[in-house]
Structures are given as structure tokens and as C-alpha cells.
Amino acid sequence: MKRQIPLVIVFVFGTLMVIQYFVPHENSEIVKGFLLDWIVIIGIFALALGLWSLVQVSIDKINSRKENWEYPLVTLISLTVMIFFGFTSHAEDASWWGYFLAIAVLLAALWMLAQGLMGNAANRNVKSLSALGLVIVFSLLAIFDGSWEFKFYTAEGLTNQMFVHFFDYIMIPLQATMFALLAFFITSASYRAFRARNLLATLLLISALIVMLRFTPGPWGEYLAKTSSWVMNVPNLAAQRAIVIGIGLGIVATALKVILGIERGYMGKG
Amino acid sequence: MRNSFEKTRASRALLLVFVCSLLLLIVSFSTSVSAQADNDSDTPADSILALAAPAPATDLKAFDTDNDHGHSITIEWTLSADDGAGANSVISYRIMKSESPDGPFDSVGLVPLGATSHVNSSAIDKNSEGYFSDNTDYYYRVEAMTTNAALFSSSEIVGPVQSSGQWFNAGLVPVLIAILIFTILTMIFVQLAKKGMDLYVRPLAGIEAVDEAIGRATEMGRPILYVLGLGSAADIATIASFTILGRVAKKVAEYQTELNVPCYDPIVMAVAQEVVKSAFIDAGRPEAYKDDIVHFITNSQFAYVGAVNGIIMRDLPATNVYMGKFFAESLILAETGAAAGSIQIAGTDEIPQIPFFFVACDYTLIGEELFAASAYLGREPELLGSLKAQDYAKAVLLASAIIGILLINIFPDFGETFKSWFEVID
Numbered sequence: 001m002k003r004q005i006p007l008v009i010v011f012v013f014g015t016l017m018v019i020q021y022f023v024p025h026e027n028s029e030i031v032k033g034f035l036l037d038w039i040v041i042i043g044i045f046a047l048a049l050g051l052w053s054l055v056q057v058s059i060d061k062i063n064s065r066k067e068n069w070e071y072p073l074v075t076l077i078s079l080t081v082m083i084f085f086g087f088t089s090h091a092e093d094a095s096w097w098g099y100f101l102a103i104a105v106l107l108a109a110l111w112m113l114a115q116g117l118m119g120n121a122a123n124r125n126v127k128s129l130s131a132l133g134l135v136i137v138f139s140l141l142a143i144f145d146g147s148w149e150f151k152f153y154t155a156e157g158l159t160n161q162m163f164v165h166f167f168d169y170i171m172i173p174l175q176a177t178m179f180a181l182l183a184f185f186i187t188s189a190s191y192r193a194f195r196a197r198n199l200l201a202t203l204l205l206i207s208a209l210i211v212m213l214r215f216t217p218g219p220w221g222e223y224l225a226k227t228s229s230w231v232m233n234v235p236n237l238a239a240q241r242a243i244v245i246g247i248g249l250g251i252v253a254t255a256l257k258v259i260l261g262i263e264r265g266y267m268g269k270g
Numbered sequence: 271m272r273n274s275f276e277k278t279r280a281s282r283a284l285l286l287v288f289v290c291s292l293l294l295l296i297v298s299f300s301t302s303v304s305a306q307a308d309n310d311s312d313t314p315a316d317s318i319l320a321l322a323a324p325a326p327a328t329d330l331k332a333f334d335t336d337n338d339h340g341h342s343i344t345i346e347w348t349l350s351a352d353d354g355a356g357a358n359s360v361i362s363y364r365i366m367k368s369e370s371p372d373g374p375f376d377s378v379g380l381v382p383l384g385a386t387s388h389v390n391s392s393a394i395d396k397n398s399e400g401y402f403s404d405n406t407d408y409y410y411r412v413e414a415m416t417t418n419a420a421l422f423s424s425s426e427i428v429g430p431v432q433s434s435g436q437w438f439n440a441g442l443v444p445v446l447i448a449i450l451i452f453t454i455l456t457m458i459f460v461q462l463a464k465k466g467m468d469l470y471v472r473p474l475a476g477i478e479a480v481d482e483a484i485g486r487a488t489e490m491g492r493p494i495l496y497v498l499g500l501g502s503a504a505d506i507a508t509i510a511s512f513t514i515l516g517r518v519a520k521k522v523a524e525y526q527t528e529l530n531v532p533c534y535d536p537i538v539m540a541v542a543q544e545v546v547k548s549a550f551i552d553a554g555r556p557e558a559y560k561d562d563i564v565h566f567i568t569n570s571q572f573a574y575v576g577a578v579n580g581i582i583m584r585d586l587p588a589t590n591v592y593m594g595k596f597f598a599e600s601l602i603l604a605e606t607g608a609a610a611g612s613i614q615i616a617g618t619d620e621i622p623q624i625p626f627f628f629v630a631c632d633y634t635l636i637g638e639e640l641f642a643a644s645a646y647l648g649r650e651p652e653l654l655g656s657l658k659a660q661d662y663a664k665a666v667l668l669a670s671a672i673i674g675i676l677l678i679n680i681f682p683d684f685g686e687t688f689k690s691w692f693e694v695i696d
Contacts, residue, residue: 056562
């Protein structure tokens with residue numbers, strides 16, 4: 001029964017979505033929109049699960065003092081601080097000390113709570129009580145410190161100066177740095193790919209040279225452009241189309257197997 | 271005395287000449303100005319009269335758009351005689367709509383010269399801009415516009431016309447037929463496989479290498495890193511990857527090797543946890559399963575790449591398996607893995623990423639091989655049957671392509687008809 005119910009759900013909704021593809025009517029679109037909304041709803045609940053997984057793994061690494069345990073600590077602090085800044089708003093011209101004190105108390109409370117939940121039974125009560133005490137201090141700060149307030153809506157949260165600064169001046173440059181690494185990896189990968197070890201690798205090297213040299217100035221530009229276009233539009237496109245047809249059929253076959261219950265790998269049954 | 275008199279006469283004559291010249295100048299200037307003023311006062315009226323209104327668009331037709339969700343009416347017309355010919359004065363066509371033939375008409379679209387149709391459509395949402403309801407009478411007219419906004423000509427009014435949604439998209443008939451044929455083929459081959467028919471599957475080096483790679487990791491005492499990619503749980507590539515993960519996890523449990531599955535998507539993480547847990551139970555080692563085997567990292571693309579690269583460089587896994595949907599991060603991950611000295615097996619259906627994996631990994635499953643992997647690993651008749659159906663479908667497509675090429679070149683008319691059988695209008 002535990003296996004059959006998910007299979008029935010997959011069959012019913014899989015078939016429904018296949019039929020929906022052929023029915024353009026307004027009612028069909030409404031049903032599709034309604035079903036797709038569920039992906040968003042499930043995604044939000046799953047995000048909570050994901051966050052819990054992240055916190056659990058990080059705290060486990062910190063508690064057991066595994067090698068490089070400092071990284072999970074940075075992750076947890078960053079996570080908490082960004083969530084806090086995302087949901088609060090600092091009053092203009094107000095002092096910052098109360099705001100930062102609240103963050104410090106919140107971090108300490110969460111740390112104690114996590115230690116209490118995951119630690120051994122001996123000091124669980126002590127840490128849980130400490131967490132409770134810190135939460136009370138945090139609540140008092142939230143009530144009596146007028147320099148900041150909670151804002152439970154995104155538009156205000158995103159205008160929080162600290163949140164925006166952290167995102168613009170830390171997150172985005174870090175992401176850009178990771179992406180920029182691609183340029184160097186392409187160079188190293190090209191070196192490996194274009195070594196003329198055998199006939200096929202030599203053909204690849206020659207083709208790559210033609211395609212790359214087309215962008216260089218010189219009297220050969222026109223001829224290389226024509227040759228390069230031929231390489232890209234005839235042999236390259238032919239091979240790509242073969243792969244695309246294979247992928248298309250593979251997707252249809254796998255979808256069919258999932259709907260019919262032949263493929264059950266996603267349920268943990270291979 | 272005489273000199274003085276002559277000087278006076280001369281100066282009077284000079285004064286006379288000056289005054290006459292001045293008068294002449296004033297008269298000629300005033301004549302010129304009045305002539306100019308006359309010209310100016312004539313220009314606007316004359317130019318409007320000189321530029322006649324353009325010829326209107328003709329043969330106006332309005333009808334419900336086919337194969338749609340409704341709220342859409344197609345308007346077609348024949349070009350104005352002054353569009354690209356004649357006075358060349360038509361620069362655009364303005365489509366006007368009303369609920370009454372007597373108006374008022376509102377503009378619902380503007381198309382450039384040369385256009386002979388326009389689709390007036392709206393979204394389903396009643397609050398969306400330009401929304402109009404189905405089963406309501408509408409009237410249309412098309413105005414041939416010139417550079418002068420006040421100078422245009424209207425076509426005849428057509429209507430009433432109503433929009434309505436259809437219950438079947440006739441443009442997708444070829445897709446429906448293809449799916450039916452493919453489903454029937456799959457059913458036939460699944461039944462044949464169940465009856466014991468020997469179905470040959472060509473060796474997939476990437477999948478055969480999985481066992482070897484897990485053995486290597488066991489011998490080296492290093493973990494195996496399994497990356498499910500950036501796809502969601504709804505992506506077929508991710509679903510195929512779950513199956514392969516199940517097989518890898520089972521082997522890992524049997525060999526008592528360490529497995530690490532960092533996830534990008536929380537739903538994928540939840541499913542992967544279930545897959546790995548089941549694999550450990552199947553292998554008879556449920557106690558070896560830990561919650562931190564499959565864990566969530568982040569759903570920010572490059573933050574995820576940074577974290578996985580960190581895992582690769584710190585843990586130095588013996589084997590890295592990349593299966594699923596990958597984008598710009600594919601080469602960053604694979605090159606880092608190559609630098610760490612790991613054996614790498616990759617598979618994706620993202621065509622632009624296949625060359626990157628091909629270059630940086632030891633084994634690469636190209637496109638459909640990713641989907642075939644589950645059948646290859648399981649060797650179950652149902653899965654092998656569907657794989658065979660795929661092969662036959664490919665053969666049918668290949669044969670159709672060859673026949674099409676021959677027909678187009680030998681019998682062009684029938685070739686075009688043959689080609690139209692495969693055309694999908696969505």
C-alpha cells in the first residue's frame with residue numbers, strides 16, 4: 001500500500017498532464033496552473049527541510065570538531081544574520097548598538113537551542129534553559145529598543161540597508177568570482193582537449209583552430225568565416241541533432257516509464 | 271556764393287537719391303514679406319488637400335483563433351494599394367475594436383506596413399491588461415495610417431465575431447500520433463522482454479565504470495561524491511539520476527564506502543534521502559545510513575559550486591559522479607575534480623555542457639545514455655523493453671528523414687505534403 005498510493009498518484013496526475021498538453025481550453029490552463037502552484041507550495045516546505053538539513057550537518061561538524069569545522073560556523077552565522085536583516089528594518093538616524101546586540105543575543109540563543117537539541121542528554125536541559133533565557137532577552141530588546149522593528153514582508157525586508165549591502169558587496173562579488181573561474185577552467189580544459197594524440201583529436205584541434213581564428217583580423221577572415229560556418233552548420237549541427245533526437249526520445253521514454261510505474265527509482269525502488 | 275549754392279544742390283540731390291532708394295527698399299521688402307506671408311498662409315491647406323488619404327485595407331476578415339484557450343481573435347486583411355506602392359504613404363495599420371458596429375472603436379494593436387494580420391488576444395486572468403471575454407460580439411476595422419496622424423483611411427467594419435477556447439489542439443496531432451506509436455512500441459517490447467526475448471543493449475562504458483570506481487574508492491578509503499545537478503525533481507534528467515544514485519548507494523552500502531550527496535534543490539534532497547535510505551535497506555545495512563549522507567547546501571548556483579568545490583578539494587573523493595542537469599558550473603566542478611585526481615563519471619541531457627564533461631571527465635554518458643543507464647543497470651525486462659522501443663523509434667525517425675529528403679528532391683509536391691505530416695503548430 002505504501003508503494004501503491006504514490007504510484008497511483010503519479011499515474012493519475014501524469015496522465016492528466018499529458019492530456020492537458022493537448023487541451024488548450026481555458027479550464028485546462030486553470031487546472032495546469034493549480035497543479036503547478038503545488039510545486040511552489042511543496043518547494044517552500046521542502047526549503048524548511050533543506051535548511052534544517054544544513055543546520056543539522058553544520059552543527060554536527062562543529063560539535064565533533066571535524067576538520068575545517070570553522071566553515072560550517074561561518075555558514076550558520078551568515079544564514080542567521082541574513083534572515084534577521086531580511087525581516088527587520090532599522091529606523092533612520094537611530095543608533096545601531098541595540099540592533100547589533102539583538103543579533104548577537106539571537107545568534108547565541110540559536111546556538112544554545114541547537115546544542116540543546118543535538119547535544120547529549122546530560123547538558124541538554126542547561127543549554128535549552130540558557131536558550132530560553134536568551135530568547136527572553138532578545139524579546140525584551142525587540143519590544144523596548146525603538147531603533148529597529150520586524151517587517152514581515154519582503155519589499156521592506158529587501159530595503160534593509162545591511163541586507164542590501166551584504167548581498168551587493170559580499171554575495172554578488174563572490175558569485176562573480178566563482179563564475180570568472182570558468183574562463184581559466186576553459187583554458188585548461190581546451191589544452192587537454194586539443195592535444196593531437198590521435199586522428200580524431202587532431203581533427204578536433206584543426207576544427208577548433210578554424211572556428212577560433214575566424215574572429216581574428218586578416219586577409220584570411222572571409223575564407224575562415226565560410227569554413228567555420230560550414231563546420232558549425234553541417235557536421236556539428238548534424239551530430240547535435242542526433243543527440244537532440246536521442247534525448248527527446250529518452251525523455252519521452254522515461255516519462256512514460258514513470259507514469260506507467262515501470263521506473264520507480266525516484267521512490268527508492270530501482 | 272556760387273560754390274555754396276552748387277554744394278547745396280548736390281547735397282539735396284544726394285538726399286533725394288537716398289530717400290528714393292530707401293522708399294524702394296521698403297516697398298520691395300514689404301512686397302517680399304507679403305508674398306511670403308501669402309505663401310505661408312496657403313501651405314497647410316494646400317498640402318492637406320494635395321495629399322489624399324491613402325487607399326484603405328480591403329477584404330477584412332475576423333475570426334476566432336484556432337487551437338487556443340480562447341480570448342483571441344485573428345484579423346486578416348489585404349494590403350492598402352498605397353502600401354509599398356502608389357503614393358507609398360501607408361506606414362502602419364491600426365486595428366480598432368468595438369462591442370458595437372456604431373462604435374466607439376478603441377485601438378487594440380498597431381502593425382507595420384506590409385503586415386496582413388494581427389492576433390488580438392488577452393490572458394485568462396480577468397484583471398490582466400486588455401482582457402476581453404469569450405462568447406461576446408466584437409466588431410473590427412483596420413485603419414491604414416500615414417505619417418500624418420490625422421490622415422488615414424478606415425476599412426469596412428467586420429463583425430460580429432466571438433472568441434472561444436478549443437478542447438483539442440489540432441496542431442498537435444503529429445505529436446499525439448508519435449506518442450501513441452511510441453507507447454504501443456514500448457508495450458510490445460515490454461511484453462516480449464517479459465516473455466524472455468533476448469534484448470541486446472550495447473555496453474555503456476560510463477555505467478560499467480561505476481562498479482570499478484566504487485571499488486577504487488573502497489580500496490583508497492576515500493569517499494564517493496554524487497552530484498545530482500541543478501535540476502528540479504520534475505526534470506527527467508534528475509529522475510534518471512535518482513535511479514543511478516540508488517544503484518551507486520546500494521554498492522556503496524555493500525562495500526562500506528563513504529558517500530556524500532550535496533544537493534542544490536531541497537525537494538531533490540528529500541527524494542535523494544529516500545532513495546539512498548532504501549538502497550541501504552536493500553543492501554542489508556540500514557544502520558549504515560546517516561542523515562548527513564544526503565544534505566542540502568544552497569539553491570544559489572555559484573554558492574553551490576563553491577561549496578562542492580570545497581568538498582572536492584578538502585575530502586579528495588576517489589570518485590565523482592555528476593548525473594542530472596548541469597549548466598555553467600559543469601566545467602568548474604569537473605576541472606576541480608580532475609585537479610583533485612578523482613575518477614569522474616558524468617551524464618547530462620544539456621547539450622552545451624556535454625563537451626565540457628567529455629573533456630574533463632573519464633567517462634561521459636551522452637544525452638540519451640543517461641536515460642538508458644537505469645535499464646542497463648537494472649536489466650529488468652520492463653526497462654529493457656522501453657529501451658528497445660526507443661531504438662525502433664529512432665529507426666522510424668531516421669527512415670522518415672531519408673524518405674523526406676528523397677521525396678523533396680524527386681517529387682517536390684508530394685515531398686512538401688509528406689513534410690507537412692510532421693509539422694507541429696503549437
